Amino acid sequence: MDTTDMGEKLKDVLVTAEQLDQRLAEMAEEIDRDYAGKEILLVGVLRGAVMVMADLSRKIHTPLEMDWMAVSSYGSGTKSSGVVRILKDLDQDVSGRHVLIVEDIIDSGLTLSWLRTNLLSRGAASVRIATALRKPAAAKVEVEVAYVGFEIPNEFVVGYGLDYAEKYRNLPFVGTLAPHVYEN
Numbered sequence: 001m002d003t004t005d006m007g008e009k010l011k012d013v014l015v016t017a018e019q020l021d022q023r024l025a026e027m028a029e030e031i032d033r034d035y036a037g038k039e040i041l042l043v044g045v046l047r048g049a050v051m052v053m054a055d056l057s058r059k060i061h062t063p064l065e066m067d068w069m070a071v072s073s074y075g076s077g078t079k080s081s082g083v084v085r086i087l088k089d090l091d092q093d094v095s096g097r098h099v100l101i102v103e104d105i106i107d108s109g110l111t112l113s114w115l116r117t118n119l120l121s122r123g124a125a126s127v128r129i130a131t132a133l134r135k136p137a138a139a140k141v142e143v144e145v146a147y148v149g150f151e152i153p154n155e156f157v158v159g160y161g162l163d164y165a166e167k168y169r170n171l172p173f174v175g176t177l178a179p180h181v182y183e184n
């Protein structure tokens with residue numbers, strides 16, 4: 001799919017599929033170096049992280065297992081409510097595990113700050129974060145993020161797992177929506 005499939009709904013392409021692929025390969029190399037001799041429990045945050053999880057995990061050579069959590073702090077709007085709800089919990093016990101949380105985006109940081117504390121309180125040996133995208137301008141909470149794909153401006157983005165009202169998650173690139181799509 002390319003931008004023309006989105007017609008006038010898309011404003012700009014911020015990160016291309018090729019850039020994502022290349023940067024995730026670099027992140028995987030760093031992860032392999034940092035976790036040498038350990039086993040990783042990758043925790044994907046549904047639903048946005050599905051694409052990053054699938055692509056990043058295939059580039060990591062360190063032994064790993066995958067689990068998933070679903071949390072929600074946004075509903076169907078474009079602003080974080082600040083209230084994080086667990087919609088689906090992990091299937092695995094994280095105690096003593098080296099957890100690497102995989103995210104598509106860190107915006108306010110509220111979701112990850114909450115999740116990190118939550119997993120540490122369950123006895124994880126370590127909890128680190130890998131995210132494809134980060135919006136630094138929007139940081140309301142200080143969260144330490146070990147692996148960041150791309151720093152992006154403070155605009156609402158879609159694609160590569162990120163939705164607007166559940167659409168556009170399947171775009172292979174990250175783009176911004178035209179304002180008329182969500183300002184009504």
Ligand SMILES: O=P(O)(O)OC[C@H]1O[C@H](OP(=O)(O)OP(=O)(O)O)[C@H](O)[C@@H]1O
Pocket residue numbers: 045046047048049071072073074075080103104105106107108109110111112162163
């Ligand atoms: O840093 P924050 O401001 O907390 O925002 C980041 C979170 O928001 C989005 O998920 P969302 O809750 O929209 O659910 P989804 O992954 O199912 O789309 C995104 O996938 C991150 O998980």
Ligand SMILES: Nc1nc2[nH]cnc2c(=O)[nH]1
Pocket residue numbers: 074105106107108155156157158162163164
């Ligand atoms: N789709 C989407 N979800 C988000 N959640 C937090 N920030 C964003 C964003 O820019 N786009």
Ligand SMILES: [Mg+2]
Pocket residue numbers: 045046047048049
């Ligand atoms: Mg999400």
